[in-house]
Amino acid sequence: MAQTPNLDLSGSERAALIFEREKAAVVQTYTRQPIFLVRGSGARVWDASGREYIDFVAGIAVNNVGHCHPAVVGAIARQAKELIHTSNLYYTENQVSLAEELKALTGMDRAFFCNSGAESIEAALKLARRATGRSEIVAAVHSFHGRTLGSLGATYKAVYREPFRPLQEAKFVPFDDPEALAAAVSKETSAVVLEPVQGEGGVNVPSPGYLRAAREVCDDAGALLILDEVQTGFGRTGTWFGKEHSGVMPDVMALAKGIAGGLPMGAILVAQSVSDVFQRGDHGSTFGGGPLVSAAALASIGAIKDERLVERSEEMGAYLRARLAEEIDAIDVRGLGLMVGVELVASCPEIVNRARERGVLLNATSDHVLRMVPPLVVGKEEIDRVVKVLGEIQREP
16 A cells, blocks of 8 residues: 655655665666655756755756746646546547647658657658668767667667667667768668757767758668657757757657647657558557647747747757856767756766755766756756855865
8 A cells, every 4th residue: 555654754764765665566677766755846856854945957858948947837737637548549639739739840641649758759660661671770979869679779778778679779880980881881871860959868969960961861771761859858958949949840750748838749740752551440549649748848839939948948058058168077068958968087976976965956968977957947046056065075185
């Protein structure tokens, strides 16, 4: 039986109890940080002891409009009183309205809805095989596209793939190397799948012509170009979508993370040339695009527009990178918008721990790279505080 909170316990006692209960009740696939979060607002969260943290993780680039944005909360509450779930056996208006909104934002032709980024990549790869009759995939070194059996084959890190082989594994080529990409793609290639900016790989930003070259390579080989915009979408890079930095139109876009204000949702957007590839019954999702999550997504998109968060992402991202370059001893500071990577000599997992003790939540994508993806509502005062904390940590013995 589920336990109810014991209000007589202190915050630290409640946290210790939750840690023990989690070990006994949850499959141990995550390395969690030792804090028990109970509340969030904007770019800040609070733990069970009432301690405040500036959140530069944002649910791993999910909470673009901030934690518990009033418009999203209100939309969820209103919709939950009317209709939560129906399945895709029936029509619902929110799903259609969201598809129309995404078409307008992306310039693509049609949408298919699912529940996560990995699922959106699965749908994209499945569509590519249906469209081309081929099975070969080409992806980039340091890519991350998910951990389901299909998406895992296009994810670079061997430690993720090794325990689950045999897989349908991609040919991996160096990122931002058009010549290597051209050499790898053949008439057997169904799709090239790329991130406009690599997230898990270390916030790697390609040169301006790279995605344009990828488009040409795919066209020459009759392969589809899939852009994984799961992390780069919805204002994260200072444009609505990462593809806008190169002007490239893919055949398929994979979306998730920031789409629905914190609720689980994924989607693919397809170009007109492949919009009729999937036939009835070829693919499906029980929960995909349901009325509740679609209401949240429409509200989140509305908030991004109303509060000009795409423009704010560009402005605050430039400010964050400038402050880091000024104050932090870094090998490199890179990124677009509020998707920022900081490469350091020091151990970044250790910096994450020390920053958390000072009220700042960060994420390390590797031993020497910090990834900063705060909510797009983050302010200069919060950025200054984070940079100050990093500087203090660097100056300590």
